[in-house]
Amino acid sequence: MFLQKRRRQIFVNGVDSFDLIGGIPSLAGSVSQRACSFCGARVVLYPITDALHVVHGPIGCAAYTWDIRGSMSSGSELYRNSFSTDLREKHIVFGGEERLYITLMELINQYSPSAVFVYSTCIVGVIGDDIQSVCSEVNKIKCIPVIPVMVEGFLGTKKDGYKIACDAIMNLIGTDATKKLSLYNINILGDFNLAGELWILAGYYKKIGIQVLSSVTGDGKVKDIQNAHRAALNVVQCSGSMMRLAKKMKEKYNIPFIKVSYFGVEDMSIALYDVANFFQDEKLVENARVLVKNELKNLLPSLEFYRRALFKTKAAIYVGGAFKAISLVKALKLIGVKVVIVGTQTGNVDDYKLLKSICDDGCIIVDDSNPVELSEFIKLTKANLFIGGVKERAIAYKLGLGFCDHNHERKLALAGYEGMANFAKEVYETVNSPVWQFVRQYKVL
Amino acid sequence: MLLRHTTEKEIDRKALTINPVKTCQPIGAMYAALGVHRCLPHSHGSQGCCSYHRSMLTRHFKEPILSSTSSFSEGASVFGGSSNLISAIDTIFTVYDPDVIAVHTTCLSETIGDDMAQIISKAKEEEKIPKNKTVIYCNTPSYIGTHITGYSNQLSAFVNFFSISTPKKRNVVNLVAGWMEPSDMREIKRISRIMEARTILFPDMSDVLDTPLNGKFEMYPSGGATIQEITAIGDSKFTIGLGAYSTENACVKLENKCKVRFEIVEIPIGLKATDRFVISLSRHANVPIPDILTEERGRLVDLIADNSKYFYKKRVALFGDPDTLIPLIEFLLTLDMKPVYVVTGTAGNHFNRSMQELLSEKVSEAKYKSGECADMFQLHQWIKQKSVDLLIGNTYGKYIARDENIPFVRFGFPVTDRPGNNYFPHVGYVGASNLVIKILEKILDHKDRTCHESKVEFQM
Structure with a gap:
């Protein structure tokens, strides 16, 4: 059932002793759960709400990324539209540059956006359209940033797309310096405001006395991002997508960064303390202490109920990024759930080392898995809860497992203390749903 | 307002597509191939294509969608995807054991010029295809046609590879x-x-x-x-x-x-x-037409007659695919409704001719458009110029329905935000009755919610 070639990507904690490898290309022919680099860049940049996002290619790449991310906006809804050059055969033969140029001019006239991102696709890479020169020409005429995102799908996995997205954002940063700053300010990197999570975090920071100068990219606004180079600190979540940007901003603007996770009580509190401590102002640290204390006072008693109710639950995790997986393992521990399978699409060797250290013996750790493997693991471990994304949801339900969406389509905020309460509730609700009894007893008699 | 940028005044567009009413060929090929027992669709291109199609189909059907990919890298896009496909075939038969692999191409593999027939025969020579197993292919470049074209091409490929005529009819x-x-x-x-x-x-x-939920994951139901x-x-x-x-x-x-x-x-x-x-x-x-069917037809007619006053001259906007739009519009006319705006991203004379035949006399003000730039933006502009009583289309219509406060019947692909497509058919007399009920519920709910208090009636 398991491919010999994948043996270094599947690891049983406490039994195996090799280094679990990650980040290698998927085996051709596998039913991989991974997407392409275009997808990576598209999902990272998509939440910049007042920019135009134009896909230069055949219609599919634009159609499939149209409003697919539950990333919320406090202002413009422009980003939720799908704009495409809809390349046809004649453009493949004769080139699509002119069509791109006309599209951009038509679009900018219609919408007067703050900035434009132009995404290349596989086909554009092969026919060799010079997107960069079209963008710079339109930029000259229209006097707004028109940023090429050269992210042909075949370049690699989603993770490779993240890097290219970071480079595109770097092109925007530093092009404006008019936003008013308060004494203590940060950029939040790597939160995408799914189910309004950014707003919860910004609320915490505000209570402590820290301004969120810009968010990259959840509820993102072009002007804020243009000003991002003026922040004192970059606070990076979802390290897979945004570390490159943090490093580049350190290099170019000398802005230090810290890595945080907002998921789970422990990590959330550490994040707030780390940021408060950074500014070396006792007042901020005291504010953080009060905030954490108050939040925990409300939250912990309510978690006790779930911990007692969930102690027999065994969870399988299969998510995109390793950072998310690590936080999930910790958060599940807090509510008494045992993690028996944990896998990621884009983890690397170091991520997996860390995962090994926090997982129990017997836990299966897997890189770039597929439905057949996952369903076998579930049979082996008798997991009764699955945490994953859209493609895993249907499989989990078919197996009669509770499911919790921890991907783009989640409807409940899972970040922060509020998020932890939501998460516990969601896990409890799905695991204890009365529907599963009818799966266990499938036949009437 | 989610679509606050849509203007009433139509703008002249030559190249720009805003919010399409179509997608690309390969997803159609994938869907068609899922309708063949123990067949695994295979996407010959970058990983994203396969992942997108699977996600979109999963969102619509709420079912696991299995399909493999050649996982093109930069190397493959320069030197061709031959070795990727051959090793993919090997992997698929070893691990997933389908009876048939239905390969469909992508814009990438088409443009670099991969010759499917040649690659598959090479796989055969290298003995990567086990006995009694078959690999078939169809060409589905994304820059020609739409998802409907891909569906059609996949069906032709099945006929081409498998159908045989013997003397025994x-x-x-x-x-x-x-x-x-x-x-x-x-x-x-x-x-x-x-x-x-x-x-x-x-x-x-x-x-x-x-499929029913029985606690098992079946790769091939x-x-x-x-x-x-x-x-x-x-x-x-x-x-x-x-x-x-x-x-x-x-x-x-x-x-x-x-x-x-x-x-x-x-x-x-x-x-x-x-x-x-x-x-x-x-x-x-x-065979004769049995009484059961005649009675189903009669119940449909009864249902229409009972409610005919609610249909009369109601203005309807529709978007979707031609094969379903054409009979649906004919049915709306049967109900005495007025289909006034129709768009589809799938071009073709048959659609335009059918619209002409169906609408030119009965709904002289009707506007319809197919092919390039026939998109949701165009439809929304028409609606802004003169509104409608009902919108029918896939989930992407919800933005327009909300902004313009129009009753909205979900119909077509994809419907990602409401269940029911797997339960209640839209075809046949029973399906038509389902449709009538769906339309009535939306229109009457809207009326009850928005009309003046004095006009709320207990019975209708």
Whole structure:
């Protein structure tokens, strides 16, 4: 059932002793759960709400990324539209540059956006359209940033797309310096405001006395991002997508960064303390202490109920990024759930080392898995809860497992203390749903 | 307002598509291939294509969608995807063990010029294809046609690779299913059964994409047309294609290859289209139309009569795919409604001609558009110029419906935010009744919620 070639990507904690490898290309022919680099860049940049996002290619790449991310906006809804050059055969033969140029001019006239991102696709890479020169020409005429995102799908996995997205954002940063700053300010990197999570975090920071100068990219606004180079600190979540940007901003603007996770009580509190401590102002640290204390006072008693109710639950995790997986393992521990399978699409060797250290013996750790493997693991471990994304949801339900969406389509905020309460509730609700009894007893008699 | 940027005034667009009413070929090929038993669709391109199609189909059907990919890298895009596909074939038969791999191409592999026939025969030479297993392919470049074209190409490929004519002819009528829901296919089979017609339905997604939850994950569920059936359609006495855009090519191919004559009828949505389908099946299978069906038709007529005053002259805007739009619009006219705006991203003369025939006399103010720039933005602009009483289309219509406060019936692909497509068919007399009820509920709920208090009535 398991491919010999994948043996270094599947690891049983406490039994195996090799280094679990990650980040290698998927085996051709596998039913991989991974997407392409275009997808990576598209999902990272998509939440910049007042920019135009134009896909230069055949219609599919634009159609499939149209409003697919539950990333919320406090202002413009422009980003939720799908704009495409809809390349046809004649453009493949004769080139699509002119069509791109006309599209951009038509679009900018219609919408007067703050900035434009132009995404290349596989086909554009092969026919060799010079997107960069079209963008710079339109930029000259229209006097707004028109940023090429050269992210042909075949370049690699989603993770490779993240890097290219970071480079595109770097092109925007530093092009404006008019936003008013308060004494203590940060950029939040790597939160995408799914189910309004950014707003919860910004609320915490505000209570402590820290301004969120810009968010990259959840509820993102072009002007804020243009000003991002003026922040004192970059606070990076979802390290897979945004570390490159943090490093580049350190290099170019000398802005230090810290890595945080907002998921789970422990990590959330550490994040707030780390940021408060950074500014070396006792007042901020005291504010953080009060905030954490108050939040925990409300939250912990309510978690006790779930911990007692969930102690027999065994969870399988299969998510995109390793950072998310690590936080999930910790958060599940807090509510008494045992993690028996944990896998990621884009983890690397170091991520997996860390995962090994926090997982129990017997836990299966897997890189770039597929439905057949996952369903076998579930049979082996008798997991009764699955945490994953859209493609895993249907499989989990078919197996009669509770499911919790921890991907783009989640409807409940899972970040922060509020998020932890939501998460516990969601896990409890799905695991204890009365529907599963009818799966266990499938036949009437 | 989610679409606050849409202006009433139409802008002249030459190149720009805003919010498409179509997607690309490969997803159609993937969907069609899922309707064949123990067949694994395979996407020959970058990983993203396969992942996107699987996600989109999963969102719509709420079922696991299995498909493999050649996982193109930068190297493959320069040197060709031959070695990727050959090792993919090896991996697939080793791990997933399908009976058939249905390879469809992508814009990338098409443009770099991968020769599918050559690669597959090389895989055969290298003994990567086990005995009794088959690898077939179809060309589905994303820059030609739409998802409907891809569906059609995949069906033709099945006929091309499998259907055979032997001297032994069988008294069977082939039913080639256009792009419809598994629940619709189930209903077509039920109609055939009660008519006691001997038929083969192909493709058949029922019991593949609407399977019961029994605690097991089946890579290949029990449903789907079998390879034996697709082989045998070459010996059938007649073929009825349901929907010109999605099935005509396959029917033509079968006629050329196996001399099985065919007729194209619309997908049986609505009263008249169902009449035509039932008559055609009755004639070619040489079976009478049973009373059960006549009674179902009568109940539909009863339902329409009871509620006719709520349909009269209601203005409707629609978007979707031609094979379903054409009979649906005909049905709205049967109900005495007024389809005033219609867009589809799938181009073709048949659609334009049908709209002309159906609408030019009865709804002189109707506007319709197909192909390039026939998108949701265009539809929204028309609605802004003069509003409608009802919007019918896939989930992407919800933004317009909300902004303009219009009752909205979800119909087509994809419907990602409401269940029901897997349960209630839209074809046949029963399906038409379902549609009537759906439309009425939306219109009357809207009326009850928005009308003046004094006009709220207990009975209607």
